[in-house]
Amino acid sequence: MAKLNKMEVNGNAISLLSNLEQDYICITDIARYKDPEHIDDIIKNWLRNRNTIELLGFWEILNNPDFKPVEFDGFKKQAGLNSFTMTAKKWIEATNAIGIISKSGRYGGTYAHKDIAFEFASWISIEFKLYIIKEFQRLKEDENKTKNLDWNLQRTISKINYKIHTDAIKENLIPLSLTAAQKNFIYADEADTLNVAIFGKTAKEWRAENPDQKGNIRDIASIEQLVVLSNLESINAMFIQQEIKQVDRLLKLNEIAIVQMKSLINTKALDRLK
Numbered sequence: 001m002a003k004l005n006k007m008e009v010n011g012n013a014i015s016l017l018s019n020l021e022q023d024y025i026c027i028t029d030i031a032r033y034k035d036p037e038h039i040d041d042i043i044k045n046w047l048r049n050r051n052t053i054e055l056l057g058f059w060e061i062l063n064n065p066d067f068k069p070v071e072f073d074g075f076k077k078q079a080g081l082n083s084f085t086m087t088a089k090k091w092i093e094a095t096n097a098i099g100i101i102s103k104s105g106r107y108g109g110t111y112a113h114k115d116i117a118f119e120f121a122s123w124i125s126i127e128f129k130l131y132i133i134k135e136f137q138r139l140k141e142d143e144n145k146t147k148n149l150d151w152n153l154q155r156t157i158s159k160i161n162y163k164i165h166t167d168a169i170k171e172n173l174i175p176l177s178l179t180a181a182q183k184n185f186i187y188a189d190e191a192d193t194l195n196v197a198i199f200g201k202t203a204k205e206w207r208a209e210n211p212d213q214k215g216n217i218r219d220i221a222s223i224e225q226l227v228v229l230s231n232l233e234s235i236n237a238m239f240i241q242q243e244i245k246q247v248d249r250l251l252k253l254n255e256i257a258i259v260q261m262k263s264l265i266n267t268k269a270l271d272r273l274k
Contacts, residue, residue, distance in 0.1 A: 007135045009033075014132065016139070017101065017111050023140075024101055025117035028109030030132070034124045043110055046123055047086040050079035055119055056091065056099060063113075064098045071095045177254065193246060194232050197253035198225060198261075224264045228257050 005016040012033050015026035031042040046052050053075050060067035071094045078084045088102045088110045101111040112120060114136065121129035192202040199206070199217055206217040213220070221229065232253050239249045 005139070007139050009128070009131050009135050014135075015109065015111075016136075017103075019101070023114045023136075024111040025114055025132070025136070026109045027112050027117055027120045030117065030121050030124055030128070033128055042124075044085065044087060046120060047088065047091065048079065048084050049123075050076070052119075052123075053079040053086070056097065056116065057095075059099050059113070059116060060095065060097050064096070066096050067098075068095045177258070190236065190240075193250055194229060194236060194253065197232060197250055198229055198257045224261060227264060228260045231260060232257060 005018070007014050007016060012029065014029045017024040017026070027043060028039055031039045034042055053072075057067075057069070057072040057076060060072070061069060075086070075091075075094070079086075088100050091097055092100060092102060099113045099116050103109060103111060111117075118129060118133060121132050189202075192204075195202055195206075195217055199221075201209075201217070203217050207213075218226070218229070235256060236249060236253060239252065244252075
């Protein structure tokens with residue numbers, strides 16, 4: 001599924017489309033930087049240029065096994081003539097091209113693979129092209145950092161869960177058993193059901209006790225509590241599917257939280273994170 005992002009280039013919003021792990025940049029937005037009143041004409045003029053047709057065709061030959069080179073040769077012979085016209089839709093339909101995408105709707109426009117889009121940006125403005133490349137590289141670096149962080153977090157949690165059979169106890173982190181009043185109370189918010197199971201209080205109760213604290217109850221949680229919380233979320237979802245009443249789920253979740261927290265306290269994998 002295609003994913004849409006945006007980047008700001010010298011105050012100009014440029015849309016990015018990630019499709020099949022390939023990045024496409026909206027050349028409609030790039031053309032808007034040049035002349036917002038004649039966007040379509042700018043793109044058409046670029047497409048009818050012989051150098052552009054050669055660029056598009058050779059890119060497709062290198063990257064698209066389904067490209068139609070015969071149609072490309074026909075366009076290449078006509079390119080540059082006063083009578084020659086070209087649109088993104090015409091190019092795509094005639095040659096089965098994948099380097100350019102034409103989208104309609106709210107986020108519509110003409111998108112080009114980054115290799116092609118950078119060349120279009122050069123045709124518009126060398127300076128603007130350099131700014132686009134710089135911002136694009138920054139965006140991709142941020143995405144890679146996020147992916148690495150997510151991967152490392154999942155990897156660490158997997159290691160920790162594997163160690164849950166150990167028996168170590170640290171009393172100040174072990175959830176308390178629920179009081180009689182808590183056992184009989186119905187928590188409308190499922191998030192608060194988990195909060196009570198592991199922290200012994202709702203988010204509202206924590207805020208009332210800590211008016212000067214920023215964030216919420218989960219922001220001050222230890223890594224052990226966050227790991228158990230992650231496990232409880234999955235378990236609670238399963239309990240809900242089994243149509244177990246909330247009060248019964250709360251009791252079970254509290255018991256599980258106590259057992260898992262006792263098991264996690266001295267796990268070596270957690271120590272390396274602190």
